[in-house]
Amino acid sequence: MPRHIVIDVRRLGDFGIGTYIRNLVQALARHDKESRYTLVTLPKHSEELAGLGPKFRTAEYSRPDTDVLQNAAFPFFLRGLHPDLVHIPLNSVPYWLQRPYVVTIHDMSSLLYPARGDVRGAMHQERYRRGAARAERIIAVSHSTRRDIESFMRIPTERIRTIYSAPDPVFAQEPDTSQDQQILQRYSIQPPFILYAGTIRPQKNVPRLVEAFAVIRSELENHPLFGQLKLVIIGDELSRYPAVRRAVVATRVEPFVRFLGFVPLNTLKVFYRAATIFAFPSLHEGFGLAPLEAMACGTPVVASDVPALVEAVGDAAELVTPDNLFDVARGLRSVLLDENRRRELSQIGRTRAQRFDWDDTARSVLDVYREITS
Incomplete structure (x- = not known):
């Protein structure tokens, strides 16, 4: 049985993170011939994700990851997909997400520059820390971010992998x-x-x-x-x-x-x-x-x-x-x-x-997937 990877791609339309999601899944489609993928997307993005190949399918989920209720409902939705591994490609892991999962951390701004100072903001920071602490692996997009993760969240070095992003x-x-x-x-x-x-x-x-x-x-x-x-x-x-x-x-x-x-x-x-x-x-x-x-x-x-x-x-x-x-x-x-x-x-x-290339990024991410699921 091929491994089943589920990736949360609901932020496909966002500045920055959308570039990461779009190019990562396209490069994975070019390089991974052994896994099957389910991309969890907002309905409006389904058409953009068509054409990745027979090993890719989409699962529509209408709530964005900024919705408070999704933190309770989304893990149960994912469990119904029966993944071997879940990849959350941004710093937003819902409570009760089943393991194993890998999370990509793009920066530490949510902790260093919190958008809110109220209870909801405190809950977001707690979710951020808890999501990283429970992850099987963390992908940091730079060595600088990796050092920040080690310093601010006390995550052991052996659970963090530095994998650069690249321009579209x-x-x-x-x-x-x-x-x-x-x-x-x-x-x-x-x-x-x-x-x-x-x-x-x-x-x-x-x-x-x-x-x-x-x-x-x-x-x-x-x-x-x-x-x-x-x-x-x-x-x-x-x-x-x-x-x-x-x-x-x-x-x-x-x-x-x-x-x-x-x-x-x-x-x-x-x-x-x-x-x-x-x-x-x-x-x-x-x-x-x-x-x-x-x-x-x-x-x-x-x-x-x-x-x-x-x-x-x-x-x-x-x-x-x-x-x-x-x-x-x-x-x-x-x-x-x-x-x-x-x-x-x-x-x-x-x-x-030109030193930064999505094919290199995808190959390194694939190594993380294999490391966790082998």
Whole structure:
């Protein structure tokens, strides 16, 4: 009998984690000829998961993993699928989940930057810790995240495996730029602009990016190339994070900052290619997927010098101290005004992004599955 692996893929549509789920299951389909898989999905994602092959099937479950009631009901749903192993590919393990299971931990932000300070937030943190403690194996997406897991949750080293993620291959494909101008016009945006893409949670440090942008905008107001420089922010619904809007108003750069919310993958690729700089001054990361996506598109990157980002981007980005406004501004300014530096970062960034590959990720994840089920 082939081993039966069940993977929770309900976050397929999310920023970041969706990239992980989509590319992991596609790579597993290419490399695992001996297991059978059930992908537990929200009904709206079933069509996207078709075509993975005869060893893959979907099981629809209508409650998202953010639903409180699912923590009680979901384990019973999974038990009815009779898995040999369950993979929860994000930091959200429901109570009473049967073992064995493996969980992927992408970062420690839920513990370091809790979104809520009430009872529900405390329950989430407890579930986070309990889920990791009971896991047969934990996949950490970087050595930095692995060290955080060991330090904050006291998980034994032998139960943690470091397996890197990778940019979506779509970003490294030979670009068809015929529609780029039309897409930018649809959003009423023209270069030059600095781009940020990702969630807008507090640890992402977007207000500091806005403040640094305001500093260099005032300096470059009469610059022949960058006098109309803009900041484009792609990510969460802005209303959930009023600190970002307050920073824009306080620094008086409203006419030069655009918030686009989430955009489709192919649209995001256009913005990466068109950006003069991709800026990512995060205070805490588990890996650094967005900077690598930008690098795969040939976009120069300015990123914070936190351990996980340094591990991901190496020397292929301009590094800044994220809690120092003037150092963030320095990094943006130095790359923006130095064409040779931009060209250099573009070239070495592409090379750096190529070091991360989903086929390598899938083979390593498969080794974990075999280790547990053998």
